[in-house]
Amino acid sequence: MQLEEVIFLQAEKQELKRSLSMRNLIIFGMITMSPLAPYQVFGSVAQASYGMVPLVYLIGAILMFFTALSYARFSREFPYAGSVYSYVGKGLNPHVGFLAGWTILSDYILCPALMCLFSGLWLTGIFPGVNTKFLAIVFIILTGLINIRGIELNAKVNSFLFWVQIAALIIFLGFAIKFVFIEGLGMGGFSLAPILQPEHISWKFIATATSIILLGFVGFDGISTLAEEVTEPKKTVGKATVVALVTTAMLFLIQTYLASLAHSKYMNLNPDMALFDISKEIGGYYFYIAMIIINVVAVGLAVTLNVQSAVARVLFAMGRDNFLPGSQWLKHIQPKFRTPANAILLSMIISVVLILSVPIETILMFVNFGAVTAFTVLNFSVIVYFFFKRKERGIKGFFYHLLFPFIGFAVCAFVWSGFDMKTKLVGISWIFVGGVIGFIKSKGYKQAGPSMENYKM
Numbered sequence: 001m002q003l004e005e006v007i008f009l010q011a012e013k014q015e016l017k018r019s020l021s022m023r024n025l026i027i028f029g030m031i032t033m034s035p036l037a038p039y040q041v042f043g044s045v046a047q048a049s050y051g052m053v054p055l056v057y058l059i060g061a062i063l064m065f066f067t068a069l070s071y072a073r074f075s076r077e078f079p080y081a082g083s084v085y086s087y088v089g090k091g092l093n094p095h096v097g098f099l100a101g102w103t104i105l106s107d108y109i110l111c112p113a114l115m116c117l118f119s120g121l122w123l124t125g126i127f128p129g130v131n132t133k134f135l136a137i138v139f140i141i142l143t144g145l146i147n148i149r150g151i152e153l154n155a156k157v158n159s160f161l162f163w164v165q166i167a168a169l170i171i172f173l174g175f176a177i178k179f180v181f182i183e184g185l186g187m188g189g190f191s192l193a194p195i196l197q198p199e200h201i202s203w204k205f206i207a208t209a210t211s212i213i214l215l216g217f218v219g220f221d222g223i224s225t226l227a228e229e230v231t232e233p234k235k236t237v238g239k240a241t242v243v244a245l246v247t248t249a250m251l252f253l254i255q256t257y258l259a260s261l262a263h264s265k266y267m268n269l270n271p272d273m274a275l276f277d278i279s280k281e282i283g284g285y286y287f288y289i290a291m292i293i294i295n296v297v298a299v300g301l302a303v304t305l306n307v308q309s310a311v312a313r314v315l316f317a318m319g320r321d322n323f324l325p326g327s328q329w330l331k332h333i334q335p336k337f338r339t340p341a342n343a344i345l346l347s348m349i350i351s352v353v354l355i356l357s358v359p360i361e362t363i364l365m366f367v368n369f370g371a372v373t374a375f376t377v378l379n380f381s382v383i384v385y386f387f388f389k390r391k392e393r394g395i396k397g398f399f400y401h402l403l404f405p406f407i408g409f410a411v412c413a414f415v416w417s418g419f420d421m422k423t424k425l426v427g428i429s430w431i432f433v434g435g436v437i438g439f440i441k442s443k444g445y446k447q448a449g450p451s452m453e454n455y456k457m
Helices: 003-013 022-033 039-050 053-077 085-092 094-123 132-149 152-181 202-215 220-229 231-261 274-283 285-320 341-357 358-388 395-417 422-441
Strands: none
Touching: 003 039, 022 094, 022 152, 022 220, 022 231, 022 285, 022 395, 039 053, 039 202, 039 231, 039 274, 039 285, 053 085, 053 202, 053 220, 053 231, 053 358, 053 395, 085 094, 085 220, 085 358, 094 132, 094 285, 094 358, 094 422, 132 152, 132 220, 132 285, 132 341, 152 231, 152 274, 152 285, 202 231, 220 285, 231 274, 285 341, 285 422, 358 422
């Protein structure tokens, strides 16, 4: 058998099913960020930002926009599953790519457990005696089964839950407008207080508060993990990443601004249930119940479904390149559904262990660390690969290959400074463990995984 035939058969065996459109990708990204994400952290962000929650989300959106441009640029160059792992590996160095992928795994792996625990916590607002851990495990199993069945089923569930969230958000905005502008309650009208209080603004405040809300933005990057399941990845992945981020950011801003107008006394908010309590204040008890149920389903099912899908594809890509223990098992594709079933199963097992053994506060502390650290390396890689290695310069190259990724790199590094020392120490320890694994699997960083050109696009 000739070499070309061997490569073709290898590609066929390890190829995921291509069926997603740009619309599917945008909805995937928006669902993963979740249009209702401010419900997760509104109270704690309001108290950390003197009530300027919309300002914090605006800053977060600007910061992530430049990183989204870096994702878009790499997605056109390397349309592979694996996200940061593939991009940094191909653009900078395969071993640095492994460490970048390993770092963002600390976000992807922790996130499903965190989302499910959030859902269980919120449900106690209706059923105080509910076993939150049991409910979280049920969500993990359910989302795992959907993901194993295939990305097309995932896309159908996504589309339905996306429109449920949009409808709920529209109703929330309607109640808030009526409460503030018609009934004259809350702040009674427009105010700059939720956006700008110069006496309270400082670099430390911005870094700390932004590091909290990034949980809502982490997810747009998940679009890139589906590159090998998209019909036209070079054309659609980058555009979908930017569109999903910008659209979701606008929803965050409108939502948090109206919520801030409706309830200005941020210090008396319950950090865990703040936006739910505001929903009760503006829409009554039944609206409060409805928003809890919708958020439980949206976060526990929709967001978990997508993050679990993303982590499975990063594990699959790293396993395919023989960079992880058990790589032969991880790179297996379920023959009927063409999904990385073993990688999905591993993600489910890890989530269940985390739910049973790690407090929600600890998980929340480390989720953003992995994403911001990996984003920093990604932006740096764009500069090195396109501006210096490829020498794609000129006026357009200056902006897209130097200035914009440098801004993304700088702001990610700035937000990184807002993490507390414990988060940094544990995060760096995670990277160190990855470095040891990479050293062993690559025989002292002397061997890289197989070239991505061996896989059919």
